[in-house]
Amino acid sequence: MRQNICDAALAIFRRHGFAAVSMRAVAQELGVSTMSTYNYFASKDELFLEVRSRLFRQLSDYLSARAVSEDAEERLEQVCRAYISYGLTHGPEYELLFNAWQFDDYREVVGRFGPERLRDARPWDVMVDCVSGYLTSTASDADPARTAHLVWAQMHGLLALHHAHKLVFGVNVQQLLQDSIPGIFRLVGSDAAR
Amino acid sequence: MRQNICDAALAIFRRHGFAAVSMRAVAQELGVSTMSTYNYFASKDELFLEVRSRLFRQLSDYLSARAVSEDAEERLEQVCRAYISYGLTHGPEYELLFNAWQFDDYREVVGRFGPERLRDARPWDVMVDCVSGYLTSTASDADPARTAHLVWAQMHGLLALHHAHKLVFGVNVQQLLQDSIPGIFRLVGSDAAR
Numbered sequence: 423m424r425q426n427i428c429d430a431a432l433a434i435f436r437r438h439g440f441a442a443v444s445m446r447a448v449a450q451e452l453g454v455s456t457m458s459t460y461n462y463f464a465s466k467d468e469l470f471l472e473v474r475s476r477l478f479r480q481l482s483d484y485l486s487a488r489a490v491s492e493d494a495e496e497r498l499e500q501v502c503r504a505y506i507s508y509g510l511t512h513g514p515e516y517e518l519l520f521n522a523w524q525f526d527d528y529r530e531v532v533g534r535f536g537p538e539r540l541r542d543a544r545p546w547d548v549m550v551d552c553v554s555g556y557l558t559s560t561a562s563d564a565d566p567a568r569t570a571h572l573v574w575a576q577m578h579g580l581l582a583l584h585h586a587h588k589l590v591f592g593v594n595v596q597q598l599l600q601d602s603i604p605g606i607f608r609l610v611g612s613d614a615a616r
Numbered sequence: 617m618r619q620n621i622c623d624a625a626l627a628i629f630r631r632h633g634f635a636a637v638s639m640r641a642v643a644q645e646l647g648v649s650t651m652s653t654y655n656y657f658a659s660k661d662e663l664f665l666e667v668r669s670r671l672f673r674q675l676s677d678y679l680s681a682r683a684v685s686e687d688a689e690e691r692l693e694q695v696c697r698a699y700i701s702y703g704l705t706h707g708p709e710y711e712l713l714f715n716a717w718q719f720d721d722y723r724e725v726v727g728r729f730g731p732e733r734l735r736d737a738r739p740w741d742v743m744v745d746c747v748s749g750y751l752t753s754t755a756s757d758a759d760p761a762r763t764a765h766l767v768w769a770q771m772h773g774l775l776a777l778h779h780a781h782k783l784v785f786g787v788n789v790q791q792l793l794q795d796s797i798p799g800i801f802r803l804v805g806s807d808a809a810r
Contacts, residue, residue, distance in 0.1 A: 567785060572770070
């Protein structure tokens with residue numbers, strides 16, 4: 423039932439956005455009473471945290487299933503292509519995970535649950551692992567966490583600008599995403615953050 | 617009066633977000649009748665477009681005033697530092713300009729006014745000019761527009777993740793922003809997008 427409630431919340435979010443998700447709307451979607459959903463989640467925020475946590479697990483599995491090469495360079499390319507591909511094909515989910523500005527009450531949610539509960543590090547661990555493996559393979563002494571942030575920012579920047587309809591200067595998003603892979607390898611190159 | 621109406625709209629947006637901005641709220645803020653604001657703007661969307669256009673001009677002036685070196689490398693660094701600094705110090709304005717996801721009716725607005733009216737290219741022109749000058753100075757044959765997109769994505773990615781409270785993995789945003797300048801020079805380096 424927790425799974426069903428999360429699925430229903432995500433379906434409503436996809437169709438109508440965060441504001442439309444309420445315990446009542448979720449109950450209606452499932453054809454059950456609002457009270458019964460409260461047996462599983464104390465509030466919309468609790469429900470939202472669980473949906474978010476499930477999506478992080480989904481993204482983590484998505485990356486792990488695709489970043490499989492034993493060659494460190496190939497694996498870094500695989501994880502980057504997988505992240506970009508997830509961001510393109512799972513627009514609403516990506517938005518929910520990484521564009522928190524949309525939530526009027528985000529600061530309040532952070533305050534109530536604390537940053538710890540809002541941090542789900544699994545996809546990040548996969549990313550750092552791939553970056554770290556690549557740096558080791560190239561005998562680079564760059565800092566893996568700092569370098570991984572630059573890689574993440576590069577991919578997130580393109581995805582966020584794309585989803586916000588900001589890529590309007592005559593360069594195709596597909597072209598930019600192609601450029602971004604060699605760009606990432608320049609970013610993590612011999613002079614990377616240390 | 618148009619200026620005053622735009623200032624009032626921006627003040628409300630800063631305090632309470634986009635949803636709180638209405639012709640009525642703007643009139644109240646200014647102590648005038650709602651009808652009189654309609655003499656200047658036909659709708660909230662028209663008003664929003666003008667605010668947005670003024671902010672693009674502000675950002676453009678901000679970049680131009682800071683990217684002044686006659687040395688192409690120094691000028692590229694100046695424009696990047698200026699963009700990042702604007703993004704950090706003008707959070708709500710940056711959000712309004714570049715994070716359109718927040719607007720429930722954004723697609724509808726785009727549909728009504730057309731992408732042309734939503735495209736205000738001046739800050740972009742400054743950015744491309746700096747990137748292009750640098751590429752020329754290094755005798756690179758990389759494409760200026762495509763390379764400038766990668767630079768923009770790198771900066772936007774960090775700013776967006778920062779504003780969305782996603783930089784929670786133990787690396788300070790100031791450190792990342794410092795890393796991002798040499799990162800950008802690697803991005804636009806000898807193998808840049810062509």
